[in-house]
Amino acid sequence: MRVKDLSLRQDPDVRKELALLARGCDFVLPSRFKKRLKAFQQGQAGCLNAQVKKEEPITPVLSESIPKFYFPRGRPPANLNIDTLISRIEKIFSQFPNERVTIEDMGKVAKACDCPLYWKALLFLSAGGDRTGSVSVHKFVAMWRKTLQTCHDDASKFVHILAKPGCNYLEQEDFIPFLQDVVNSHTGLAFLKEASEFHSRYITTVSRHEALKLSLLNFDSVGVLPQNVALLEEVEDVNQLTEYFSYEHFYVIYCKFWELDTDHDLYIDQRDLAQHNDQAISQKMIERLFSGTVTRDKRVLKEGLMSYADFVWFLISEEDKRTPTSIEYWFRCMDLDGDGVLSMYELEYFYEEQCQRLEAKAIESLPFEDCLCQMLDLVKPEVEGKITLRDLKKCKMSHIFFDTFFNTEKYLDHEQRDPLSVIRDETEGQDLSDWEKYAAEEYDLLVAEETANEQYRDGYGNAFNQMEDHISSDASLRTDKRHLFAIPSPHCSLDLDEYEYEEDFE
Known part of the structure; x- marks a missing residue:
């Protein structure tokens, strides 16, 4: 109006x-x-x-009108009938005496739960089977019903079942019973079943991860482990599962460690590690590796010794510097003051020894100022003159950056490589990771070396032995080829059975 x-x-x-x-x-x-x-x-x-x-009053938006979008344990399925699933499980239990199931028959129960076959050990232990040697239908149903009500995807179920009671995260020792069952029952590892002294080494290699505690928040960073476990049922050759279970990868890592561990006490010191790859890594970086920055074993600081578990991560990070895990590994080593930034002082600290090593090979090195300009152009840091972890993860040539400062041999390889091939790799990507390429090449070399040694031994024996009955029978044994993935043979009297799993995870 x-x-x-x-x-x-x-x-x-x-x-x-x-x-x-x-x-x-x-x-x-x-x-x-x-x-x-x-x-x-x-x-x-x-x-x-x-x-x-x-002026009409604005009606506040009710919270009920916003659909739920955050599901930390997976989105609940719309058509899941828990009672029907429980009835199917009870039917499986009824096939066994007293409705109790042992670990040998737990695979049928796992399939009734719509779980991968190799979850059988997880389900068995989670229901308390380790205490009595068998699981009753009532205990299992109670455990599984609670799991279905709280966990709605494979990742959350996997963590819930495998973790200790009251924990919502996994530690590396939690994987041991599960992986031991894989070793005992997978057909692709049948040749390893009898060599019990190597079980702990294989399990330590498979259960590797940089996080001390693995929760659902960082579960995707480990390569989606539940999906890899499901593939164990479909794939007979474990070497095709390069994320975790490849025996070839274990073979390469263990042989490399065995070569450095000259006294075979399952620990190496700075002098041993310096021999890796013909002393390619600088001494300053070796010292940083033994400073406790990226290692977990307490003996590193107390006695200056690196365990096999720490060596696993060293070797993988050294041979593939493109992955987020390896970038974090080497960034922590180069960040001397731990401020989260690689300063010019820290870069010069490592590059100084690199120049000395190049001069020892009669190779002229770039002045630090020129090298620094190249690296800044390579990384393109967000803040001028300060290289952060975020910058290196965004950079697709982090391996060139790290090798420039502490690996002489790989630095020279990068310098001599065709620049066009580097750009092509950056744009087109790679079918295999750097680690997978390295492991495949090293495995072929190790197998060829072992085959040549066997042929030499056979030829040496034939030259000095006649066709006698006991000799011919022995020769017939030698003609039986060892399994292609034969385990390394210890060359000392060390009893590996005395080595405890837990030492790798302290």
Whole structure:
């Protein structure tokens, strides 16, 4: 409602009074002026009320109208009938005496639960089977019903079943019973089953991860382990599962460690590690590796010794510096003051020894200022002059950056390589990771070396032995080829059975 023009200035009496007021004269408002003033005030108030009525109050959005979008344990399935699933499980248990199932028959129960076959050990232990040697239907149903009600995807179920009671994360020792069952029952590892002294080494290699505690928040960073476990049932050759279970990868890692561990006490010191790859790694970086920055075993700081578990991560990170895990590994080593930034001082600290090693090979090195310009152009840090972990993870040539500062041999390989091939790898990507390429090449070399040694031994024996009965029978044994993935043979009297799993995870 718009009030008609009630301007006081249009009234002649009011104009006269206003003129007197402007001259400083006191005056008494006439009754007409009072009436006009009152009408004017009422009209203005009416306009304000009309405006207030037109402004509709904003109704707050109710929380019920926003659908839930965060499911830390997976999105609940819409059509899951828990009672039907439990009935199917009870039917499987009824096939066994007293409705109790042992670990040998747990595979049928795992399939009834719609779980991968190799979850059988997880389910058995989670239901308390390790205490009695068997699981009753009532205990298992109670455990599985609770799991279905709280966990709605494979990752959350895997963590819930495998973790210790009351924990929502996994530690490396939690994987031991599960992986031991894989070793005992997978057909692709049948040749390893009898060599129990190597079980702990294989399990230590498979259960590798940089995180001390593995929760659902960082579960995707480990290569989606539940999917890899499911593939164990479909793939007979474990070497195709390069994320975790490849025996070839274990073979390469263990043989490399065995070559450095000259006294075969399952620990190596700085002098041993310096021999890796013909002393390619600088001494300053070797010292950083033994400073406790990236190692977990307490003996590193107390006695200056690196365990096999720590060596696993060293070798994988050394041979593939493109992965997020290896970038974090080497960044921590180069970040001397731990401030989260690689300063020019820290880069010069490592590059100084690199120059000395190049000069020892009669190779002229770049001045640090020129090298620094190249590396800054390579990484393109967000803040000028400061290289962060985020910068290196965004950079697709982090391996060139790290090798420039502490690996002489690989630095020279990068310098001599065709720049076009580097750009092509960056744009097109790779079918195999650097680690998978290295492991495949080293495995072929190790197998070829072992085959040549066997042929030499066979030829040496044939040259000095005649065709006698006991000799011919021995020769027939030698003609039976060892399994292609034969385990390394210890060359000392060390009893590996005395070596405890837990030592790798302290």
